[in-house]
Amino acid sequence: MRNVLIGLGFSTMLLGPAAIALAPRAGEPLTVFFNPLLPLSDAVRALAPAGGSFVSLGPARAVLRSDDPDIVQNLYRHGALLVLRSPFAAGCSASARRDGAPA
Numbered sequence: 001m002r003n004v005l006i007g008l009g010f011s012t013m014l015l016g017p018a019a020i021a022l023a024p025r026a027g028e029p030l031t032v033f034f035n036p037l038l039p040l041s042d043a044v045r046a047l048a049p050a051g052g053s054f055v056s057l058g059p060a061r062a063v064l065r066s067d068d069p070d071i072v073q074n075l076y077r078h079g080a081l082l083v084l085r086s087p088f089a090a091g092c093s094a095s096a097r098r099d100g101a102p103a
Helices: 002-021 040-050 071-077
Strands: 030-033 053-058 061-065 082-085
Touching: 030 071, 040 053, 040 061, 040 071, 071 082
Parallel strands: none
Antiparallel strands: 030 061, 030 082, 053 061
């Protein structure tokens, strides 16, 4: 029992900061995970009304950007399974630049 409690304590110490670091923030790229059984076109149609502009799309995930402070709640309301901060996504695509200029 003691080992279980020690393991839980270490898990909390490791996962707590990671959860805080990956918490979504408006204005930054967000990685949105959706139902992997859903065709990509259906997922885009479902997430589009939430707002934001898509930076990239992939199987069961999308990276998007929005300055709307309610974007995370809107994404969950429109079917997102998980929304995480995506700090490195801005460098992945020219469309991710704020000024719209090509990279």
